[in-house]
Amino acid sequence: MKEPLFLPREEFPTLIARLLDQGYRVIAPTVDQGAIVYAEIQSVDSLPRGWTDEQQPGRYRLKETGNSRCFDFAVGPHSWKQFLFPPLQRISTAIKGETGWTFAVHEPEIHRYAFLGVRACELAGMRVQDRVFLERGYVDTAYEARRQASLVIAVNCAVPSANCFCTSMQTGPRCEGGYDLALTELDEGFVLEVGSAAGADVLADWDLQQASAERMAASREVSLNAARSIQKTLDTQDLRDRLMAQLEHPHWQEVGERCLSCTNCTMVCPTCFCSHVTEVSDLDQQNVERERRWDSCFHLDFSMLHGRPVRNDIRSRYRQWLTHKLATWHDQFGESGCVGCGRCITWCPVGIDLTVEVKELCRDQP
Amino acid sequence: MSQKLRLAVFKFASCDGCQLSLLNAEDELLALAEQVEIAHFAEASSLLGAGPFDIALVEGSITTAHDAERIQQVRQSAKTLITIGACATSGGIQALRNWGDHEEFLRIVYPRPEYIESLATSTPISAHVPVDFELQGCPVNTGQLVGILADVLHQRQIRVPNHSVCRTCKLQGVVCVAVARGVPCLGPITQAGCGALCPRFDRGCYGCFGPVVQANAESLTDWLVQREHQSPAVLVPLLRNFNAQAPAFQASGDRLAAGEMNRGDMP
Numbered sequence: 001m002k003e004p005l006f007l008p009r010e011e012f013p014t015l016i017a018r019l020l021d022q023g024y025r026v027i028a029p030t031v032d033q034g035a036i037v038y039a040e041i042q043s044v045d046s047l048p049r050g051w052t053d054e055q056q057p058g059r060y061r062l063k064e065t066g067n068s069r070c071f072d073f074a075v076g077p078h079s080w081k082q083f084l085f086p087p088l089q090r091i092s093t094a095i096k097g098e099t100g101w102t103f104a105v106h107e108p109e110i111h112r113y114a115f116l117g118v119r120a121c122e123l124a125g126m127r128v129q130d131r132v133f134l135e136r137g138y139v140d141t142a143y144e145a146r147r148q149a150s151l152v153i154a155v156n157c158a159v160p161s162a163n164c165f166c167t168s169m170q171t172g173p174r175c176e177g178g179y180d181l182a183l184t185e186l187d188e189g190f191v192l193e194v195g196s197a198a199g200a201d202v203l204a205d206w207d208l209q210q211a212s213a214e215r216m217a218a219s220r221e222v223s224l225n226a227a228r229s230i231q232k233t234l235d236t237q238d239l240r241d242r243l244m245a246q247l248e249h250p251h252w253q254e255v256g257e258r259c260l261s262c263t264n265c266t267m268v269c270p271t272c273f274c275s276h277v278t279e280v281s282d283l284d285q286q287n288v289e290r291e292r293r294w295d296s297c298f299h300l301d302f303s304m305l306h307g308r309p310v311r312n313d314i315r316s317r318y319r320q321w322l323t324h325k326l327a328t329w330h331d332q333f334g335e336s337g338c339v340g341c342g343r344c345i346t347w348c349p350v351g352i353d354l355t356v357e358v359k360e361l362c363r364d365q366p
Numbered sequence: 367m368s369q370k371l372r373l374a375v376f377k378f379a380s381c382d383g384c385q386l387s388l389l390n391a392e393d394e395l396l397a398l399a400e401q402v403e404i405a406h407f408a409e410a411s412s413l414l415g416a417g418p419f420d421i422a423l424v425e426g427s428i429t430t431a432h433d434a435e436r437i438q439q440v441r442q443s444a445k446t447l448i449t450i451g452a453c454a455t456s457g458g459i460q461a462l463r464n465w466g467d468h469e470e471f472l473r474i475v476y477p478r479p480e481y482i483e484s485l486a487t488s489t490p491i492s493a494h495v496p497v498d499f500e501l502q503g504c505p506v507n508t509g510q511l512v513g514i515l516a517d518v519l520h521q522r523q524i525r526v527p528n529h530s531v532c533r534t535c536k537l538q539g540v541v542c543v544a545v546a547r548g549v550p551c552l553g554p555i556t557q558a559g560c561g562a563l564c565p566r567f568d569r570g571c572y573g574c575f576g577p578v579v580q581a582n583a584e585s586l587t588d589w590l591v592q593r594e595h596q597s598p599a600v601l602v603p604l605l606r607n608f609n610a611q612a613p614a615f616q617a618s619g620d621r622l623a624a625g626e627m628n629r630g631d632m633p
Binding site: 033037058060062078082087088257258259261262263281283284294299300301314346347349351 | 401544548554568579
């Protein structure tokens, strides 16, 4: 790949303009509803310039930074999952006519998205979902089409939140591949790394200078500082076996009494992939639509078998979620299902912190 | 061709909004009329047929001795009895009287209280007769109402997705008003069906659809008091409104009102 380039701040709008000119719909962080969310933008003016977030378990607040940097914040309530694996997908329709049923598969609309501002943990999240949807013999063709049509422009984190623990999960904070382009924000502009031919195409015939050794050092320093500022940890050593040895630990009950089973953690998780397929018919059952919606292992009906839920209390559902995410995901997919983004901690309405719960659960039973 | 199923709609103490949800199903109403005989529906027609009925939709709560008798007759006349709305399902807003002095209300409100014959409590239909299905909401969601009628018509298990409001927010990309703004919100413990109307307009959920199955109201209220420093003066009315007497909301509302908080040592 090409040597890293330098993108002066005043030329940053040109990058967006090039993406738009090349037919991409640019999805990027923007301030909305009291948070930094992902939405379609037309210009750099929509980026959260001068904003950061302050995160605690069960708490998120926007703050002004007083500077004019565009990416001085951590991940928010949205994830790229909602674009690659939309929360509601129409799968097929069945219509009853005079000669019988007509079945039609709903062709998904595939957009050429350019995801701008993808963090290292989010690249890891995409790779985890790739394994789920693409790499185990059963290909989700709609996901595959969306993924292939998308361009990923990563940003190296400068300001992690108090709930970040990518360093424990070895997913960040530095983006190490899996992107088309990667930016590191410096005061005077961006170090721009090219990760793919599609990324290089965006920059074709653009007279950008190579990044100087000083700027490359400054870029690496951004990531080192970010890594140093991450306080939260999860001990992943033998975590699968340690957790699976504690399936009857009394602490499951304790956390089950706090957990609301509201599904927020799974909805915001960039790797949670569960969905529910259901048929919706009109009153006379002439028109039937098959839909797929995000579902969650915290939903009581999720484990409904033969009229009864298998996991009929919150304790069981919390245990299912945590052990799948951190332990049996290894059995199923050969890696952890957690990328250390901290969303499940921030967006839990009662601030349940899985890193704290794991410490309790792996303690010797009283 | 089998005979059409006979549908009846009965009203007890209520505002009529849930019946109106059925009338509001404009697109489906004609199809429904083709599928069922709407035999008794005072809000739609003055022709009130007698039982037996295949389906009885019951709106409203029991607040008079007369209604306590009448619901027995409705139950006897109906093969499938479905309650619609917060009043029928949990006693409704009028169940707030259960925490007050009924006699005093009568004296204050009515010039001639001796004309009023009402019970001291408002109770859900299920406190009086067996109920086959309870459709929650204040008012109920028209789509869910038509959906469960379709379930009965086609002999499917009557069901409504029992998600929390949070999932509705998340599916729509609505940012959590509780986490991002500190607005007390009952979404995590409230049955979905409203489309997350309040959070979409930057308000907290006030639980008008009642508790979701296995609602952990205790943990949520502990958090709101201990970590978000919300006062019982805010939270008790939040829990005690349209579904005040729904068991999960009632228990937490009463606990807050009495100043009892568990787990003061919450980590």
